[in-house]
Amino acid sequence: MKKLISVDHLQAGMFLEASVVVEDRDGEETRFLEPLNAVSTGSSAKRARLTGKMHEKISNNGGLLVSSDALVTRLRETGLSMVTIDTDKGADLAEGVKPLTDPSRRPPPDGRLVHFDEEIERATEIRAETTETLTSALADVAEGKGVDTEKVNAASEVITESILRNVDAMLSLTRIKKHDPYTALHCMNVCTLVVAVAQADGVDPEYLPTITAATLLHDVGKTRVPLEVLNKPGRFEPHELEVMRKHAVFSGDIMREEGGFTEEQVFIAEQHHEMLDGSGYPYGLKGDEIHPYARMTAVADVYDALTAKRVYKPAMPMHMALMALHKNRGTEFDEHFVDLFVRSLGVYPVGSLVELNNKEVAVVYEPNPDNVRKPTIAIITTSNGRPRPAPFIVNLAKRSEAEGREVGKVVDPETAGVDPEEVIEAAKTRGERTERLRR
Numbered sequence: 001m002k003k004l005i006s007v008d009h010l011q012a013g014m015f016l017e018a019s020v021v022v023e024d025r026d027g028e029e030t031r032f033l034e035p036l037n038a039v040s041t042g043s044s045a046k047r048a049r050l051t052g053k054m055h056e057k058i059s060n061n062g063g064l065l066v067s068s069d070a071l072v073t074r075l076r077e078t079g080l081s082m083v084t085i086d087t088d089k090g091a092d093l094a095e096g097v098k099p100l101t102d103p104s105r106r107p108p109p110d111g112r113l114v115h116f117d118e119e120i121e122r123a124t125e126i127r128a129e130t131t132e133t134l135t136s137a138l139a140d141v142a143e144g145k146g147v148d149t150e151k152v153n154a155a156s157e158v159i160t161e162s163i164l165r166n167v168d169a170m171l172s173l174t175r176i177k178k179h180d181p182y183t184a185l186h187c188m189n190v191c192t193l194v195v196a197v198a199q200a201d202g203v204d205p206e207y208l209p210t211i212t213a214a215t216l217l218h219d220v221g222k223t224r225v226p227l228e229v230l231n232k233p234g235r236f237e238p239h240e241l242e243v244m245r246k247h248a249v250f251s252g253d254i255m256r257e258e259g260g261f262t263e264e265q266v267f268i269a270e271q272h273h274e275m276l277d278g279s280g281y282p283y284g285l286k287g288d289e290i291h292p293y294a295r296m297t298a299v300a301d302v303y304d305a306l307t308a309k310r311v312y313k314p315a316m317p318m319h320m321a322l323m324a325l326h327k328n329r330g331t332e333f334d335e336h337f338v339d340l341f342v343r344s345l346g347v348y349p350v351g352s353l354v355e356l357n358n359k360e361v362a363v364v365y366e367p368n369p370d371n372v373r374k375p376t377i378a379i380i381t382t383s384n385g386r387p388r389p390a391p392f393i394v395n396l397a398k399r400s401e402a403e404g405r406e407v408g409k410v411v412d413p414e415t416a417g418v419d420p421e422e423v424i425e426a427a428k429t430r431g432e433r434t435e436r437l438r439r
C-alpha cells in the first residue's frame with residue numbers, strides 16, 4: 001500500500017517511491033532522485049544526485065529501498081518534508097504512527113496531497129503560531145528592534161508546506177477576521193491568498209517560500225506609521241494620507257535594513273499598493289514595471305481589506321468583494337491574477353452564507369474542489385426560516401445527503417444577522433450529519 005508520510009517518520013527498510021530526473025549540467029547528463037509527491041520547500045533544498053547505475057534500479061523498481069540510516073539522513077538533508085512509501089515493498093510505519101493521508105479513503109481531490117479534514121487542524125495551528133510570531137515581530141520593529149528573519153523564514157516554509165498538502169484548508173481559515181490584531185492577521189491572510197494563487201499558477205514549490213515571507217511582511221512598514229494615524233476611524237487629512245501611504249516604502253526599507261531578503265522580496269512588499277494603470281502608490285508604477293507578485297499581492301490585499309470588519313466599516317460579503325475585483329480587472333488589477341484568484345477561492349468561499357433552493361439557510365463549511373458549486377454546508381434554519389437546534393452538515397456533492405438541495409443565492413451575513421464564524425465553530429462541536437464516515 002502506498003502511504004504519504006512525513007519525512008520525520010522515514011526509516012531504513014522502507015521503500016521510497018521515486019523516479020529519476022535527468023538534467024544537462026554543462027553538457028553532462030546528471031541524474032537526480034525525484035521522490036513521488038515529495039515537497040521540498042526548505043532553503044536547504046538540494047536534490048539527491050545519483051551515481052553509478054542507481055538510476056537504472058530506481059527506474060526499473062519505481063523507487064528504492066532505503067538501505068541505511070545514513071541514506072535517511074541524506075534524504076532529510078535535501079529539504080524534503082514528505083515522501084511516499086510502498087509498504088508492500090518495504091517496511092511499514094511504526095505502530096501508532098499515522099500517514100499524512102488515510103490510504104483506505106478515496107484519493108484526495110486533484111492537486112491536493114491530503115484531504116481537507118486531514119489538514120485543517122494542522123493548518124489552524126500553523127496559522128495561530130504564525131500570527132503570534134508576526135504580532136511579536138511587528139511589536140519588535142515598532143520598538144526599533146529588527147525582524148527575526150530566521151523565524152519568518154521558518155514560518156514561511158511551514159505555511160507553504162500546508163498549502164502544498166491541501167490549499168483549501170489554509171485558504172478556508174482566511175475567513176476568520178476577528179479576535180486578533182488587525183495587521184498581523186491581515187498579513188497572514190494576504191500571504192495565504194497569494195501563495196494559494198501562486199500554487200494555482202504553477203509556480204515552482206521551491207520558490208513559494210520566497211513569496212510567503214515577502215507577503216507575510218508586506219505591511220511591516222505600518223509599524224513606522226504613528227498609531228493615531230494608523231487607527232484613525234474617519235477620513236484621513238491630506239498630510240495623514242501621505243504618512244499612511246509611506247508604509248509601503250517603509251516595508252521595503254525595513255527589509256533592506258534587516259538584510260536576508262532578496263531584492264525581489266523587497267519589491268513585492270514595496271509595490272503592493274501599486275495599481276496596474278499607474279493609479280497606485282508610492283511610485284505610480286504601471287503594468288510590467290510592477291513585480292508580478294506585487295500585482296498579485298495587490299489583489300489579495302484589497303480583497304482582504306474589503307472583507308474585513310473594521311471599527312469604521314462593516315465587512316463586505318465575499319462574493320461582492322470578488323465582484324469588485326472583477327470589475328477592476330485590466331484597469332487597477334492584473335487580469336490573469338484576478339481570474340486565478342476568483343478561481344482559487346471558488347464560487348462559494350468557506351464562510352459564505354447561502355440560501356438553498358428550498359429556502360433553508362446555510363454556511364459554506366468545506367470546499368469541494370472537484371465540484372465548486374457543491375460544497376459541504378452547515379444548514380442553520382428550516383425551510384420556514386426557523387433556526388435549527390444544531391447545524392446540520394450536508395455534502396451537496398452526495399446525492400443521498402443533498403436530497404435535491406442546491407445553492408440558490410448568496411446572502412449578506414450582516415443583513416441576515418448571522419455570524420458565519422460562530423456557525424462553523426458550532427458545526428465543528430455539535431454539528432449533525434446523516435452519515436458519520438465520509439469516504
Ligand SMILES: [Fe+2]
Nearest residue numbers: 218219272273
Ligand atoms: Fe498595505
